[in-house]
Amino acid sequence: MTATVTAAVARTKGAPLTIETLRLDDPRDNEVRVRMVASGVCHTDAIVRDGVYPTPLPAVLGHEGAGVVEAIGAAVTTVQPGDHVVLSAAYCGHCGQCRAGQMAYCENLMAEDFGGRRRDGSTSLTSAEGPVSSHFFGQSSFATYANVVENSVVKVDAEAPLATLAPLGCGLQTGAGAILNELRPEAGSSLVVFGVGAVGSAAIMAAKVAGCTTIIAADLHDSRLELAKVIGATHTVNSGTTDVIAAITEITGGRGVEYALDTTAVPAVLRQAAEALATRGTLALVGAAKPGTEVPFEIGTSLVKGWTFKTIVQGSSVPQVFIPRLVELWEQGRFPFDKLIRTYELDDINTAFADSRNGSAIKPVVVF
Structure with missing residues (x-):
């Protein structure tokens, strides 16, 4: 089930992202193959691109993805192909904080979200030059498809527009x-x-x-x-x-x-x-x-x-509980976050980063 994907790649510290064709490997048992519809651009993406946090480059960043489930691994139980999902931060699920329901404070947060690899050290993405870091926040959503860890996947109302919901995964939830x-x-x-x-x-x-x-x-x-x-x-x-x-x-x-x-x-x-x-x-x-x-x-x-x-x-939230609540508030007109969004094509992702930095766009969203 390997696939060819188009992705924005951070190759050099502080440099613009490059649009490249990459190979995406087979999803593992705990992963969900998601066809990306949109991804928000967040300040955290920028500071990782600039080397403030230690994700190894080259990497596919993006951690406010939204899309449609295409396939699921053998151990996945919370979603099915065809489900609409928003993607949020990854967490280990087994440390003391996770078991206490405090996933935002996962004791393995840096490895799960910024490590750029699966727990076994593999990466799902490769280019002609070699491996590219993946699984950023469990997802690496600046790509047309991604293998996403199940803990990052939040099922949402299929009637709600995914390009609008994408920013809920990090910044708005926070x-x-x-x-x-x-x-x-x-x-x-x-x-x-x-x-x-x-x-x-x-x-x-x-x-x-x-x-x-x-x-x-x-x-x-x-x-x-x-x-x-x-x-x-x-x-x-x-x-x-x-x-x-x-x-x-x-x-x-x-x-x-x-x-x-x-x-x-x-x-x-x-x-x-x-x-x-x-x-x-x-x-x-x-x-x-x-x-x-x-x-x-x-x-x-x-x-x-x-x-x-x-x-x-991360707003001290459990994404699978809190994000659907925010969607309901939006549907009731009580959380009008759509007023913040400006959309960009993938080819214009560096403009989205620049507009976010200079204040001309509050919440850039890349639409695939």
């Missing part, structure tokens, strides 16, 4: 899950989101679902702030032209916010987010930073605030 699964703000509470790209915009929408009545969006791009108002923000602050702390203090009547979510992983922004908290407030980080990045927090006068800092991975 932002929405940070609010609904982890922070769980009370109805009537206040929250600020620093950085309203795809992850932050999902958090804004989720905060509205949760019943927050003060939802502040902070970003450098006025166009993103305008959209934030449309999808649920009650207030916006351009952090490049405005004193953010003064603005949040005014909006909250001097109290500060009960919850703050940082999607930027910029140390100066994260410190600002801490300063914006009310007494007993909670600050969460979901942005990916280079290993070794440090943030200096003030712990003198802030000690009496009794505030909390936490990091969140």
Whole structure:
């Protein structure tokens, strides 16, 4: 069942992806052959391309895939050929965190999602020059077909458009899950989101679902702030032209916010987010930073605030449970993430990366 596929390959650190023809091997017993319909482009793809995380190159990246099941391995039980699926992060399924239902914090996360190989060391993709790293987040979805580990596969409503659903696999799940699964703000509470790209915009929408009545969006791009108002923000602050702390203090009547979510992983922004908290407030980080990045927090006068800092991975979600819930919210018009999407052809994938970086596209999606 080997196949010829067209894929975007990251060959050199920091270089544009190249469109190539590769060979895809037979799916293993725990794998699902998926015909890819679309794949979101995420910041994590960019930082892996640039060598921040250790996936060996050359590699086929992509971890927000959506497509149709073509075949299943002998041990697969959760999907059948013809099922529509969204693809999410892989997890081992047997470590202590996975067995406790905390798949986002899998103790083998780096190997499962960034290793570029199956557990036996093999790769599903080869080029004329040799092996190409595969199974990025269990999928490597920047290709027309992929052999995907079953733990990465989420069955979804066959009536929902796959090109729209693709970004749910990582970025949107991360932002929405940070609010609904982890922070769980009370109805009537206040929250600020620093950085309203795809992850932050999902958090804004989720905060509205949760019943927050003060939802502040902070970003450098006025166009993103305008959209934030449309999808649920009650207030916006351009952090490049405005004193953010003064603005949040005014909006909250001097109290500060009960919850703050940082999607930027910029140390100066994260410190600002801490300063914006009310007494007993909670600050969460979901942005990916280079290993070794440090943030200096003030712990003198802030000690009496009794505030909390936490990091969140993948929205603390179980993808097979949480993604279908987000699809239902979207179908009800309560999670309008389709407003964030701009589509690109596979040949234009490097433009999609560039548009995401410069802020002109919030959520690029490559459509096959």
